[in-house]
Amino acid sequence: MNTIRITYAVLNDLKFIAHLDTTRxxxxxxxxxxxxxVYSQGFSPHPLVSFSPPRPVGIESLCECIDVKLNQxxxxxxxxxxxxxxxxKGLVIKAIQYLKDxxxxxxxxxxxxxxxxxxxxxxIMLTSDSIEKFLARPEIIIKKVKKGKQTSLNIKPxxxxxxxxxxxxxxxxxxxxxxxxxxxLLESLLEADIGDVKKLNIVRVSVTP
Numbered sequence: 001m002n003t004i005r006i007t008y009a010v011l012n013d014l015k016f017i018a019h020l021d022t023t024r025x026x027x028x029x030x031x032x033x034x035x036x037x038v039y040s041q042g043f044s045p046h047p048l049v050s051f052s053p054p055r056p057v058g059i060e061s062l063c064e065c066i067d068v069k070l071n072q073x074x075x076x077x078x079x080x081x082x083x084x085x086x087x088x089k090g091l092v093i094k095a096i097q098y099l100k101d102x103x104x105x106x107x108x109x110x111x112x113x114x115x116x117x118x119x120x121x122x123x124i125m126l127t128s129d130s131i132e133k134f135l136a137r138p139e140i141i142i143k144k145v146k147k148g149k150q151t152s153l154n155i156k157p158x159x160x161x162x163x164x165x166x167x168x169x170x171x172x173x174x175x176x177x178x179x180x181x182x183x184x185l186l187e188s189l190l191e192a193d194i195g196d197v198k199k200l201n202i203v204r205v206s207v208t209p
Contacts, residue, residue: 002070003099010061014090019054025091026066029083038069050106052207053175056182059114061204067099067106108209109175111160114182115205116169122196126169126189131162134189142184155180155188162189 010022017025027047030037039045048069055061076096083093119126134140140156158180161172173180186197 002073004068004070004074004076005095005097005099005103006066006068006093007095007097008064008066009092009094010055010064010090011092012060012090014088015055015058015060018057019051022055022064022091023051025088029086030068032086033079033082035068035079036070036072036074038071052106053109053112053179055204058198059182059202059204062094063204063206065106065207104209109207111208112173112175112179112204113206113208114171114173115203116171116182116186116200117167118199118201119167119169119190122192122199124190124192124196126164128164131164131169131189135159135162140185140188142181142188144181144184155185159185 008026010017014022038048040048050067052063052065055064076098080093080096087093135156137156139154140159141152142155144151144153158174158178159171160174161170163170163172171182171185173182173185182202183194183197186192186200186202187194190197
């Protein structure tokens, strides 16, 4: 069997579509192309695919990935071109490649990097000193609401690095059973209203093991 990795971008208004809906969108495109996907055996067959960690709603991404098992080889460039032809605005296939033994598996991803800018638009001045003081806290507590219940969560263990580069803030976050929600992390870092935080330009730029 052949396994391909499709790397795609989610841009503009498509960032407001949840991960599950993006998945359904991709499968509709795959069916349109009659992509020779391998399915599991049994009473409820499902396609043998794996995804990179779910993208938070409201955040663009340049590095979403899906690994797909195929039962026969395909023309990589032709497949990429056709998917991009039929994909909705905001979904862009960046690359398709056959996986090699040396490539990492998507389930091995342990770090994600986000690039953030647009601070001047919400009248916030972010400095390296303020980031250093933020990271020096013994704990970084956020308030998270789930199913109507508010809980407190220390996200410091999941922050690997925060660094200013020119006008951009780069956030490298650890990911596993849990992670630091980007919007809530920025709300705490900037001491800003969540409504203003959601006006920032946040893009997921890389995922690594």
